[in-house]
Amino acid sequence: MKMIREFQLNLSELSQSDRVLAAVSTGVDSMVMLQLLLSLPFQDRPQISVAYVNHQLRAASEQETDFIKSFCQQHHLPLFMTSWPRSQHPKHGIEAAARDFRYHFFAEVMRKQQINQLLTAHHRDDQVETFLLKLIRGGQLQQLKGIAAKRNFSLLPNSWILRPLLPFTKDQLRTFARQEKIEYFEDETNAELTVQRNRLRNRLIPELVTENPQFKEHIIDYQQQLGCLQAAIQPLLQQKLQLITIDQKVYSLASWQRQAKPWQQLLLKKILSIPRAKVVQQQQAEALQLLSNPNKPQGRISLGKNYFFFKEYNRFGIIYRQANSTTQPTNFHCSLEFGKWHRLDDGNQIGLFKWNPQLLQPHDQVFKLTTNLFFPLSVRHRKKGDRLLMTNGSQKVKKILIDHKIAQSQRNNLWLLTNNQDQPIWLIGVKHGHLSEAAVNGRIQYMIIFRNEVAL
Template sequence: MIPQTVLNVLEQYKRRSPDVIYVLAVSGGLDSLALLHICAKLGETSSIQYHVATLDHGLRGQAGADDAAFVVQTAQQLGLPVTQHTADVPGYAAEHHLSIELAARMLRYDFLASVVQKVGQGAVVTAHHADDQAESILLHIMRGSGLRGLRGMQTISQVPGHTGITLLRPLLSVSRAELEAYCRQHQLVPRQDTTNADTTYTRNAVRHLIMPQLRVLNPQVAQALSQLAESATVDEAYLQAQFERDIQPHCQRTGDRIAIALSSFTTWHPAMQRRAILFAVGQLAPDSDLSHERILAAVDVANRGQVGQVSEFSQGWRMRVGYASLFFEHGDMALPLGDYVQMAHDVIEVVVNGRTPIAPGIGLHTSTEPHPTGFAVALPEGMELILRVRRPGDVVQPPGLFGKHRKLKKWLIDRKVPQHVRDRLPLLALSGSIKERIVAALLPDGWYYLAMQADTEIHHKTVWIWLEKEL
């Protein structure tokens, strides 16, 4: 019995949210008119509250306006409050470079979400039925969907693009033929939307051209597709539970950036790698739509682990490979500095026996007297200490190379210093009468010696150097 099926779903959700007001999405067509009539009758014998919402998409001129007026009049006759709105789907589609179908869907759900916000404790209820479900699953198959798509529509989910607003589909187990019989039984005369017969729209083509052919091969094709959806739902639920338990804790969010350790990601099964990418992008950009190809490309980039490589997603979001982590972020975001100090100026003269500001809140202290946390630098005659940023062609002589030179760039790469912080790293150098050379580089874990003392140099003094941060 259709009313009982609807009531079961609505009462189940009402137990979670006792004060809920159900926002009924009604177009005036057969499916939604049946839903409206059923809910109105249920409201006569229960405490369930309803609010009707109808949208004229601006696609059919006066016919669309007449449909909306019909819904308003019917709702008022049934004693139900109603909200009506007119959208400009063609204009929105052109402005945002969307198909008419997608633009209509987005504006429809935006409208329904706005009505929910208007009524307060609301949840959207739509009239999607078993035949709609079969068509949706077939569309997902045609697009090469994964398990999530094969699940089809869920009885209880969320309004697309509006996290936190519940969407109920209580008629998913009811066929269109059953709804037609209900309308005949109760002498309901639905509106006819002529665009539903236009097979230039993909869903209409599936409904009017493909599904009839499939029914020739299998008269129970709708039920078969529903069984596929049920199996996919069970499998998807299991995999999602595993993901939430074992993988999701590794996705660390800081502001609008999510980081995943490369050492963890590369050990995961490909199914979990793909889910991790979907999860990270979905958390940052809920409205993004990742294609299968982009997901596979991102997995490949991540597993190769080439530092600095980027995998682009939609709307400017991306995955960037760091030395130890994958970073999911927007391309406009400033890259994180971590604990790296960055020079405020290209060259700074170091004050001996004093403090030299390096960057905001950070000072370099020097003393000719030994200091317990300082490191010693021998200052030859005619030379002075400076702080500077790196320059093209810089070379260093780190310990262990027995006096051989090494390009500073290569040394920084070996130390896994991120590329975006290298240009302003503080380098301590000797400058003056003898050829300038870099003495040390400041990294997050301290200073690194990068020069050997020449035997012919006469030491003028020894200077102890240490950092202090202002609180």
Template sequence: MEQVLFRENPELQTDQKILIAVSTGVDSMVLLHLLEQAGLNLGVAHVDHQLRKESKAEAEFLRNYCKHHKLPFYLKVWQQPAKKNIEASARRVRYAFFEEIMEAENYSLLVTAHHGDDQLETMVMRLAQGGSLASHSGIARKQIFSTGSLLRPLLSFSKAEIYRYAEEKQVTYFEDVTNQSTDFFRNRMRHNVIPELKKENPQILQHVQQFQQQLTWAEPLIKQALKENLRNIRQTDQGWSFSAETLPYETGARYYFLTSFFQGIEEETGLTVSQRQLFSLVDQVQRPVSQWTLDLGDSWQFTRRYQQFFLEKKATLNEGIFSLTENQTLVIDKAEEMTLRKSTTKSNVEGYHVPLPLDIDLPLTIRRRQSGDRMRFSASLKKRINRYFIDQKIPADERNKAWVVVDSLGEIVALLPFANSYLSITVETDRIHYILDYTLQVSK
């Protein structure tokens, strides 16, 4: 076992400091024994999760073991164990502790005792739960971690081999009784599913390890093939955008393009996109629909506006109805401002301006568009506002932000900031008339 371990994990042939995570279970105690026998520069990290009454005694055993073997020992006691999602929470606590030690004590390598049975369990669990190619690739032998690397050197060994080594070398270890409980998904897989798979094929651990390697090799190749597409994604003030030309042609490539995109921004946004959502997006982009929006959760929306795609936070629109009369200024959400004034000249302020006759019936009502709204575009043409938007190819999100200006008789006189009614003044005049000034403060 020793020869295979060091042949398959050349990273262990080093004089650098190695931190080993030890739970006192058979896997980690065997790994500790193997690395000690090789005379490596080791430190031992242990977390007492306080989830079992035996945990305190196990921590004390390991403290004494390290003292006797002259090994640095680092202990963390989880003072307030989680009540929900215990496994995931415990894992976060452990790895945060390991990272802290590596940074403070200058360790370049962290090793854990995950083995071949763990690999099989993990891959079967992820197949059952669903996930991406990256998640189905299982447990990596080596990955970047903290100030160095994380290595799992026992992945090519079975649990049975580890038990045999422990018995042969008389390695002391503790059994965690909770591993027998079927209250946990992993334990149900371990006791009910994995034994049947091993009966069907005694070589399954080797085959799973090979499959895991194939998946690990495939992921960077896919990303390399999509490198140029991913490079054309642009970050905006509101989120991210890319053109329809950026999308790969093949459906499968589109799936991996979107997967890589969301993986790349997950840490920044906190947005986790499910496989169901990814497949919905792939299906939606295939359809010949020029505008659509899919909610992804946490206020994020994926939107198509003609030949552009956007990932943006959902805008909160003010749906109020406001009244505006002469010499009055209306400020909406500190972002939009409307003023109705008498004048003979245009405003010097940038914005949208609507000249209106003095005999217009005040006050004006400012509201969002409603179903059936029509505006007069000429003496003989009164068109639905929705039709105007379609004809002008106005994106859906901009349509929703538009304001409809209505006089006191119910006639629509302007659609801000897009069009004026035929009833507005269309030619320059030196006569006094009303001007409705509309300005929008664009966030930077």
């Protein structure tokens, strides 16, 4: 038959050595899929296991369970079953909760049985329903592409979900089941109009088909067009993303601003594509507003799940913060001993030595002194109210950091060199105080070397 041949083509990448898990509900879709799998030529038929979940949502559940047990025994198919306890049924959102339970069970079976291919019985009508659901709920344009024939199984690394029935309509599946005398169960909950998908399936879509008998075909056509456009644009989008990338999840604001407005929005959506956080339209709008606001050089937006979008002067991106993590400076304090290197808690080194340019390496930062009157010297992180000693008084460290556009996230990691009164004389990596300036005209006797990593 034509359906068998087309089904075989849909699974042509599988062979006898492959192991698959068929998700079966005993409804017409999954039972047709199972029968089609069994109809494959022996040399092309993968090793089939069956997964079934008793959701305990209706009276026929026990009868369906007995049926699938008998079917699998008759056809010598390994069967993996579980039940969804009624105590776990939520009062609202039961459809989504059932799906979550079901797919976690599938992942568990596949992990234990070392199966990396999951087959589900989604069909062409499911594509139409999913398109309308996404359209009603709103979200990303790419979601309107619908259900993919093959995609990664997010709950299990290096595994796939295959949907070999997507080319077929529900009517075609019913016709095949009738012709082949395939036994299956009708799920009466599919008629309950309290479920949004059921309302679309039983009310809205039939009315739209009445308006235009080609309605479903038009939806599929739109999805295919959208898929082609997105496939064509992705390589160019990836190139532009690389052009603005500074580091992992960190991007150049200036490079982003040089892009045309449509590309700015597409790049931002790409950057905000965090599956775990599920960024919503409002958060995207806030991020775009923050990047476009020249009067706000720094800012942060919570994206949920401990992810944050940040803007810090000429950089922006995504950061992840563990719950209860802190960015407060440590209480590390180190008094410098003459002629000795000291390792700081971030791996950098600092040392106090007699003036000797031969000790310096290319990337060293150095503070020069003409006297030891201000010894002992110490190094620490900044504290509230710190002021850097200058020739004409002092300057707030906070203002210096703002003037030099030092990102908020970096400020608590900076080091300060202090005199014997704990007064900052060098904001390392940013600005020298007056004692080092005095060394320009005086005879240099001492030097403090900061080595390994530049502070900024």
